Amino acid sequence: MLNKALLEDVLSAALTTGGDFSEVFVEDRFTNRMSLQSTKLEKSLSGRDFGVGIRLFKGLNSIYAYTNDFSKEGLLQAANAAAQAIQGKADKAIILPLMKQNLNAIHPIHLMPNSVDKTRKLQVLRQADQIVRDYHSSISQAIISLLEEEQHVLIANSEGTYVEDTRVRSRLTINAISSNDHDMQTGFYGPGRHQGFEFIEDLNLEHYAKEAARIAVTMLNADPAPSGKFPVVIDNEFGGVIFHEACGHGLEAAAVAKENSVFANKVGEQVASELVTYIDDGTIKNEWGSINIDDEGEEARKNVLIENGILKGYLIDKFNARRMNTESTGSGRRESYKFAPTSRMTNTYIAPGKSTPEEIIANTEYGIYAKYMGGGSVNPATGDYNFAVNEAYLVKDGKIDKPIRGATLIGNGAKTIQKVDMVGNNLGHGAGMCGASSGSIPVNVGQPMLRVSEITVGGKEAN
């Protein structure tokens, strides 16, 4: 992508004003997006992103410059411009010699997206579309999209790191829309993996497309959700988004280093119910949020964040590691060369417990069963979160009762994780996109079915 001598020149140029760390991130990414709507292939878009990000640190100052002028002059100019942001003299503008590292590729790819004919891809979209439309007469629209990316990265820094990686991601998103005379509802499922077209071709379309259609049809006939405080049973897979919002973001060094998190300075303390073990693991084979190396060149790893309710550690990138006087945990991630990396999640999940899903429902006298979660957000400084439930039911006398819609859950992350009172044994992961200061990145959220003794549910039926 760029040769070693040029990389060394750029890394050195960035340090001429006294910086103590410099880094180059080169990205070459191919993207395909295909979208079927109203049974027609409406969008088929291909593109190539190519650019370079140059970063330098001096103590707790961080400077980032990016460009897609990849000529030698352009790169040196960008490095110099970045260096000008700090005013000082190079005491020892020395960089360690670059030695190419062998990548430990733990996520095998068999069919590179660009090697597969698009008509084969269109076949899959059509099949999914047909399954959704055949599901029920109230299905009025289906939008099926395929997203594929091949991202080639090169990361080199003044500490001698010099490594290249290729990340391949494939995702199928299925949107089903149901309607009657006065209403429209939607259902969604979006399986994705750090894998090639083999994942898309082997997908159980029957399952995913039917689920999306079933959610849309079920919600069309649902009553408005009640308001108030209830026990909430959250199902596995994408249900894990609650802990992604409620505690994952608060465990990122970006918030912790500046003590803008309720979890700052609490390592070793009981911060959650002892049923909760919370893990971030970028090494799970071919999962959507998996990585070989992070965007600072550090190898992926498994980080235990909370163990039996005790806070064990945080997700840390190189810059925040400085403020915290510690080391990176392989958690520096970014959307593209247009963003400086920061601490982010990969595949984050609640470890399985002992209860069966049947036991959890049977032990709930009155509450809400959140089968499929939507997205949400959190204010890391306060820990206040909110998120939507895409498919929900009332639970009455230990049984799943009628479907309800429009349920939004709000609360405070630090309090909610204390209130987990049952954890199931059916761990599952779900794919999503997470947005924060270093852009939108693929992450998995995961958990087994679990129950929180009390969450505030906001619905239309104000009691």
Add this chain to the structure above:
Amino acid sequence: MDLLTFRDQLFVEGEKLGFSELELYYEKQSGFGCQIFKGEIDDYRSSTVIGVSVRGLYNGKMGYAYTEKLDEESVSFLLDNIKENSKLIEDDPQELFEGNANYEKLDFYSATLTEISIEEKIEFLKEVEKKIYEYDHRVVQTDYAAIQDQLVEKALFNNKGLALQDRNNFLFVVFSVVVKEDEEIKSDFYFKLTKDLKSLDTDEIAKEAVEKSLSHLGGKSYPNKTYPIILKGQAASSLLATFSPSFSAKSVQDNQSRLKEKLEQKIASNVVTLLDNPHLPDGIRSGTFDSEGVPTKQLTVVKDGVLKTYFHNLKTAEKDGVESTGHGHKSSYKDSVGVSPSNFYVVPGIESYEELYGDLEEGIIITSLAGLHSGANPISGDFSLAADGFYVKDGKIVSPTNQMTIAGNFFEVMQDVEKVGTDLEFSPMDYYGYIGSPSLKIKGLAVTVD
């Protein structure tokens, strides 16, 4: 390779390969952003990026591709991909815009803005940050103290002779302040977009930023029920933004809008007029032509509650047998042409924000909404959203509330607007367009307080 050489080579090679029509869209973004934390530069970004997207008509079908690399290899990469993509497309054929001479002669470029040095911007941040800490002892720290400027240059060419250029620049500052009293932690943020940094007063900003956060301390719970609501400008504009796709002819034609078959009908109360103004001097989305080269002009979308038109691009306009309204939009060169508002807002009324809540016997003021990307159904209009705000009794603010949710339906809210304030504010979230609203008084919404 420079842009014009790239264009010429692309059009020549494309025509050789059998393309009947070709269009090149170019975007250059240059920006500087900086963030201060306790007097230190915590984040500093400078950038220049270009990107082009090309669409072409091959055997009567339109294909798309984009790249960020202007070289010979990219010419063939683009043409090969457009050809392959066009073969699969099953959508109706469409022609490129011939162009006409009626473009407004407007420039949204502020020279004043480019004259401010990076040092001045950093000094500005440091000064405000310092004043924030000095303003009140309950200030813990800032979550963000940031400045960002952006220059966007666009050009559009096609092989029918169209050649257009536009540019727009702006700067914004964000200060998010964390405050603490006893064990209660609250934060809110101050956001300001400007074309003139010197017009901003650092004392005023520090004061407003800190007081916004302090105003949430002492939160209380109130009974869950339906209350009359004041949606403050920021909250009202983010709600309008979330549901703005309903006004797009694309959504209507795809059966994804409840405004289908509602032209010339009453869709909002009499006090609601919605205007799209692509020539707003301070608008992020201001420009003289849209992403397809169609001239932009002011458009009244809702007049006194009556829906007058949808937003159209060339394709939706052809389907409906009308003229494009100049709302063909690409979110960037990476996207194909969709439909989107430009600077779209509720036209202000005559009462101030204070007068709006001064009339309430009992009610809730909503200052901000969260979870809009997940807690709202953009098609049905149903929403259940996290909210912050205040409880009002006998025309006076009694206290902030604990975190709330408000639930309702956007299309019902439009009918239930009783009064429109004077305090027009735009939402910093510009994904759906640059969307604004003054504070609105709403008949009632279901409120749940944590």
